[in-house]
Amino acid sequence: MSNVGHALPDSPAIDFAPLIAALLAGDHAAALKETHRLRALGVSPEAIVTEGLEVAMDRLDEKCTIEQFNLLEIMLVGRAVAVVVHELFPEGLQPEKGRATFVIATLEGDVHDLGKNIVRTVLLGKGFRVVDLGRDCPVETLAEAAGREQARAVLVSGLISTVVPQVRRVRPALRRRGLDRVTVVAGGAALKQLSPADLDVDYVAETAFDGARYLENLVTTEGTVR
């Protein structure tokens, strides 16, 4: 068990390992039970994110490089993470309380959003506030949400290459709203073949974890408060 900080009572019962195991097994019922147990012991929602969810996401990252998960396993982990995050923050994280807000979407012309859902899981697991606009999302809707939600970055995914022209329209749409500071990250099978310059984005993520690491570095170097 790693350092849980001064805010927590020094009790041997505070063990995050069962929560981490339940998350990685994709067992949302067990993950929820562990969350209730930790909350009853006085562990703060923020500590459950940093010591439980984030650790689980790092392990998932490691496991994904050594062995591949099938789609169901990844979706089950995603559901378990979403259930725990919803339990900890039933009203959703407010823009001022979350680590940073990201708006994520699969752009118009593409309805394949499994990859996007994995990115959402990892970012939620890392304690970020994620506004998911779903699939087949128009560029204007995305830019509008970035302003409304005070997003630090927008993330767009595309599995098929017809979505490329849409990606190129994201930055101009943000600029028209005065959102020049918003970072644009792209990912997905059709997009990762291209360079950031080709797509007019700041970063092209190789995998969900690669994208999450980039965003984490971005907000950490800026010293964004938790």
Next chain:
Amino acid sequence: MPRLTLFVRSERHVIDYEPGQSLRDLLDATDFRVRSACHGLGACGLCRVRLLDGTVGAPTAAELLQIEATDRAAGVRLACQIHPTGDIAVALLDPAPPSEWRTPPPGLVAATLPVTNCDRSRPPGIVNPLGLAVDLGTSHLTLAFHELASGRRLGLRFGRNPQGHHGADVVTRLVAAGEPATARQLAGEVRMAIGTAIADAAQREGFDASRIGRVVIVGNTAMLALLANRNHQRLLQPSMWSAPLDCAPTDTAEWTSDWSIAPVAEVEVIPPLSGFVGSDLLAGLVASDLLAGPAPALFIDFGTNSEIALWTGTALWVTAAAGGPAFETGPGRCGMPAETGAVYRVVFDAAEQPIARILGNDEARGLCGSGLVDLVAGLRRQGVLTPVGRFADGRSAYEFVVGKHTLALDWRDVDALQRAKGAIGAGISVLCTQAGLALRTLRRVVAAGLFGRYLDVENARQIGLLPDVPAEHIELAGNSALTGAVALLLSESARAMLARARATASCVNLAKMANFDTAFLEHLYLRPMSSS
């Protein structure tokens, strides 16, 4: 099943077969064909074999005419005249060169006609005109040749869609067709394929292709749009998917000339229902008489893009679920289409060792969809695979020996099957919700498609590929799209049924349904549908 031992040049091959056909027809579905040019009448005398072992009955009149007495004494026979029922061994005396076109695997296309009345008016000016029905699939083309007056079938041909080298899936091909030169190439390739299939059938079955006076083509929307080279780029915009798409050919004179059929031949491309529901589904509904049989009825046409219809008795809901290529081409290490060399059935012996049956060859090259379903269901029963689709002991593949070859079922093969059945299960579940029906109330389930014929219903129910309704409510229809196209070629009542299905159907776009994601996750599990 009885065994056929073949000696082809210096090689020996052993094939299991179902009795009922002539040896020529049996061999036509395999890699080892005999020469032939007379539709098996015994008139050309090309299909000579030497019987080495087994009994097949006395020589027919045609054989007495075609084969010299000395040759007959040495066991020479005509493959088209003998109908084996037991184990036999034969040598092919003059094997045909391998053709890209084959007779479809036995049972894939219904042997009986879907209609009894051939009442469509016939194209004028052709004596005893013939008709051609084409099912244009993403991975395969299937063609049926018929006499328009009698409905008599003259032949079937089955082969790969040559566009496959541009990508196994529809989207990759549509994207490639964004380049006008590539679009022309894609259209030309599939048109050429139809032409070579016609030539192959005409030569082999001994008819004159210029007597073909009507062609009916059904297919999924993308394949029809690529064939006509019209409007295919609109299919890349999801907003267009629910709308009708015009893919009627603008000029078929060039087609009839390329195909060497009657210059006056009518070429009918049956219009799709929408961007994601093709006329192959409509033809399947006609073939299975879905709107006239017991209701509620579910129709599933398994393929790369599986199309699903639910008939409540008053309403017809249709949708398409993109399940990936698990049933037709296979993305993992051991998947392959249902072609010769494919393991199509796997049973486990008392020692829990798999025993494989292979299509049209004795050398296994991989597993096709139905073989994959059998193997995965068997490994689930043994506990080798978990309901989540992982190997319980942590290995990444299951290796098994078939004859001289070792096949490996990779976790990716299992994942692909899960994705395909997840999409179909979610599609069925969304349609049932839409219609306000419970799955268990279904009185009829029609499973169509390339692997439908070989599917083991019990295994398919155990892993949740088919609803777990009583087995007597489940029908395996094979290629119902082609059967429906034949009906449309011959009969007015089939055309009336098509018009009714078209007018009644409501398209459901799964991508827009809020409950799809949850249903998809639940149906990814390898377990009966009722547990999801």
